[in-house]
Amino acid sequence: MKTVVVIGALATAAVLTACGPDESPATRVSETPAAVTSTGASTTVAESPQASAFTATTVTMVGDYYRVDVPQVDGGTYVARFGFNRAIQDGVLQWIGHNSLPMDSVSSRDSQMVRIGTKVLSGHLIVTVYGDGAAHPNSFDLAQVTDIDTGKSITLSDLFTDLQQGLTTLSTQAEALVQQNPKATGYSKSLLTPVAEHFQTWVATPDGMRIYLGEIASHAAGNIDVTVPWSALDGVLKPGMRAVVSS
Structure with missing residues (x-):
């Protein structure tokens, strides 16, 4: 089963000291430019031609019982860089703080993605x-x-004029796409009902809202994701929001 963390403006005091991304915290032991693909922790980056001020990086957060490579950005504006990097670091810290993992007897494999619009x-x-x-x-x-202009997280509530109408549309669109995926045979309909918990893990792409649904079918099928086109959400998006998330 997957564990989902809601990312927001957190001030987490957990296993690891939470410092700002532009300070020199103990959390940051290495930082390397992200490649399109890399060995070990896989990082992919998609970037619009106008967004060259930002670059994707990988930062390793380590503690006594864990080591996690996390996607970050460098360059660009301070407010956007700090907001993005801090939110991801805080999300990892929240997960670590809420899970007593026997990290001395486990190995972890990371997969990362950064998109710069x-x-x-x-x-x-x-x-x-x-x-x-x-x-x-x-x-x-x-x-x-x-949001690059404000440095604030864009949540489901920020996306939709009416949250419940937006979730209902997401539920309908996502289920239609899942039904086309042969890996998702036997998926659980109860995990696609219009509640925020089912759709809160998403990223913005030019083509649409890419939603990571998790193991909605079986463990063997793995994590399922779908991309709902922005055009299918036009009727429920807040005015001007499509121009932001599709950039």
């Missing part, structure tokens, strides 16, 4: 934890979307 930054992180003797690994799934 002209008005929005998006990041996604999956940490897969393999425990000794466990039949299946557990995974932690985190996504962050930041």
